[in-house]
Amino acid sequence: MKISQKLYVRVALSIALVAVVVSLASSTLSYYSGLNEKKETNYLLVKQLAQTLEKTAAISAYLADRELSQEIVNGLLSNDLVKGVSLIGEANMVIAQGKINNQAERISINLMHPFIADSQVGTLNLYPDDKYIQQQAQKASKKEIILMSLHSIVIAFFVSLVVHRRLTQPIQNLTDSFAAIDPSVPETMRMLTLKQGNRDEIGKLVTGINSLMHELHLTISNERELREKTQELESKFRLIFEQASAGICLLDEQNLITTFNPAFARYFTAAGMSNMATLNFPQLLNNVEKLQELLNELRSEDTLDQITLDIECTVGQTTKWMHCLFAKLAEQRNSQRDDQGCLIEVILHDVTERAEREFQTRFEADHDPLTHLLNRRAGEKKLHKALFDSMKSKHHLVLMMIDLDKFKPVNDTFGHEAGDKVLIEIARRIKNRFCLSTDICIRWGGDEFVVARQIAHFDQTLSAQQAEGMLQDILVPIHISEYERCEIGASIGIVIGPSDGKVLHELMVNADNTMYQVKEKGRGQVAFYDKKTFSAT
Numbered sequence: 232m233k234i235s236q237k238l239y240v241r242v243a244l245s246i247a248l249v250a251v252v253v254s255l256a257s258s259t260l261s262y263y264s265g266l267n268e269k270k271e272t273n274y275l276l277v278k279q280l281a282q283t284l285e286k287t288a289a290i291s292a293y294l295a296d297r298e299l300s301q302e303i304v305n306g307l308l309s310n311d312l313v314k315g316v317s318l319i320g321e322a323n324m325v326i327a328q329g330k331i332n333n334q335a336e337r338i339s340i341n342l343m344h345p346f347i348a349d350s351q352v353g354t355l356n357l358y359p360d361d362k363y364i365q366q367q368a369q370k371a372s373k374k375e376i377i378l379m380s381l382h383s384i385v386i387a388f389f390v391s392l393v394v395h396r397r398l399t400q401p402i403q404n405l406t407d408s409f410a411a412i413d414p415s416v417p418e419t420m421r422m423l424t425l426k427q428g429n430r431d432e433i434g435k436l437v438t439g440i441n442s443l444m445h446e447l448h449l450t451i452s453n454e455r456e457l458r459e460k461t462q463e464l465e466s467k468f469r470l471i472f473e474q475a476s477a478g479i480c481l482l483d484e485q486n487l488i489t490t491f492n493p494a495f496a497r498y499f500t501a502a503g504m505s506n507m508a509t510l511n512f513p514q515l516l517n518n519v520e521k522l523q524e525l526l527n528e529l530r531s532e533d534t535l536d537q538i539t540l541d542i543e544c545t546v547g548q549t550t551k552w553m554h555c556l557f558a559k560l561a562e563q564r565n566s567q568r569d570d571q572g573c574l575i576e577v578i579l580h581d582v583t584e585r586a587e588r589e590f591q592t593r594f595e596a597d598h599d600p601l602t603h604l605l606n607r608r609a610g611e612k613k614l615h616k617a618l619f620d621s622m623k624s625k626h627h628l629v630l631m632m633i634d635l636d637k638f639k640p641v642n643d644t645f646g647h648e649a650g651d652k653v654l655i656e657i658a659r660r661i662k663n664r665f666c667l668s669t670d671i672c673i674r675w676g677g678d679e680f681v682v683a684r685q686i687a688h689f690d691q692t693l694s695a696q697q698a699e700g701m702l703q704d705i706l707v708p709i710h711i712s713e714y715e716r717c718e719i720g721a722s723i724g725i726v727i728g729p730s731d732g733k734v735l736h737e738l739m740v741n742a743d744n745t746m747y748q749v750k751e752k753g754r755g756q757v758a759f760y761d762k763k764t765f766s767a768t
Contacts, residue, residue, distance in 0.1 A: 269371055314363075316358070398433070482574065632746040636755060660707075723757045
């Protein structure tokens with residue numbers, strides 16, 4: 232049978248069990264010790280009974296009075312404790328009655344002479360009824376056992392009541408109060424009450440529990456309020472994150488994309504990047520190596536928290552410009568996580584239209600509107616930088632001053648519109664001959680052009696051949712209308728920086744003088760600057 236799990240039931244059963252065990256043990260011990268004690272007591276009573284009749288028996292033995300002796304024997308046998316009696320006197324008198332065959336149980340009383348001391352006249356033998364004595368002793372012991380057991384049961388019962396009243400019932404009340412508490416519902420966390428007061432250990436326990444529950448109630452209430460606010464903020468930030476027009480993503484230590492919003496995905500879907508998770512972010516943009524170096528620098532520099540720049544990228548067949556903000560996350564600045572590393576947040580906007588407008592504005596500011604070559608102002612800046620870089624790297628700057636021959640008659644004969652067509656065509660031929668990404672091609676003014684290039688090793692013959700090739704390109708007739716065309720030439724003066732001038736003004740003056748020297752000698756030629764004679768080579 233399954234025992235109830237309630238505390239007061241188990242405590243009561245435990246007390247009862249202990250009472251029964253103690254009662255059985257003490258009853259057993261009491262039974263055996265009481266049994267021997269009762270037996271000894273009965274033997275002592277038999278002996279005392281014999282001693283009370285000792286003098287009478289001594290007289291009957293001395294007188295050999297059988298009749299008196301028989302009365303004494305009958306009187307002794309009338310006691311339930313005696314099963315046999317024998318009286319031996321003078322003149323061979325023997326009076327025996329009952330069961331007298333067990334010598335071991337015999338109690339003998341020597342009958343002394345009534346008048347003469349130390350003279351024995353007979354013997355009185357009593358044989359106790361051991362069976363009866365045993366039964367009486369057992370009966371008395373059993374009664375004591377029953378009384379002791381009842382006493383133990385009564386004590387156990389009242390002890391159980393007291394324990395239940397003072398201990399298990401308050402604990403049960405506490406258990407029932409706890410059962411009614413649901414931590415997820417702070418309203419159920421009421422203070423516990425105890426009718427017995429609060430002076431004992433249970434009262435102190437209730438006081439401590441109430442204090443703990445009060446703090447717990449405050450903590451749960453604050454935590455729930457904080458959680459609600461956090462959920463509200465999370466919902467708002469999630470809405471901002473998902474609905475933001477700017478692309479947002481997070482990069483791990485290896486620059487892999489771990490999180491991104493829909494706007495970020497839309498920027499790159501044309502490239503077939505439907506699943507961008509774990510993609511390497513720099514691979515999405517142009518100039519991968521430079522961007523990786525920048526991200527590594529952002530992580531390694533403690534004083535550098537964010538970097539902003541415009542980056543070019545190719546999405547499908549379209550080139551876009553992205554304005555990117557790279558920032559280390561705030562919590563990562565305070566403590567570096569070994570398992571996650573330094574996270575970088577990327578916020579980017581598509582600024583292609585703005586960049587194109589800026590490029591166009593910059594192009595218009597730096598280029599001649601007619602020929603689309605660099606204008607004089609922008610060209611001078613590039614020439615200054617090129618001369619400085621050449622001097623720093625110990626390279627050479629080959630600069631050609633090109634002036635068109637017989638250009639004024641074209642304007643006078645065919646008009647300025649025809650002159651513009653000639654300038655545009657000459658500029659196109661210069662672009663075809665030189666590389667705009669490495670060479671500097673400038674419309675210096677009017678019909679003058681400047682071309683400069685940096686070279687590591689100067690070869691005058693090669694430079695002369697290139698200039699001669701440019702002259703041949705210019706000499707090709709130019710169609711100014713469906714039925715008209717014109718032919719013009721050019722004079723080219725070449726200087727080598729920094730040997731022919733360590734500042735741009737000096738270099739340009741020497742180039743201009745060399746070019747005019749060519750014109751004076753008949754035009755249509757190429758000349759290198761000579762410090763001594765300005766002679767053509």
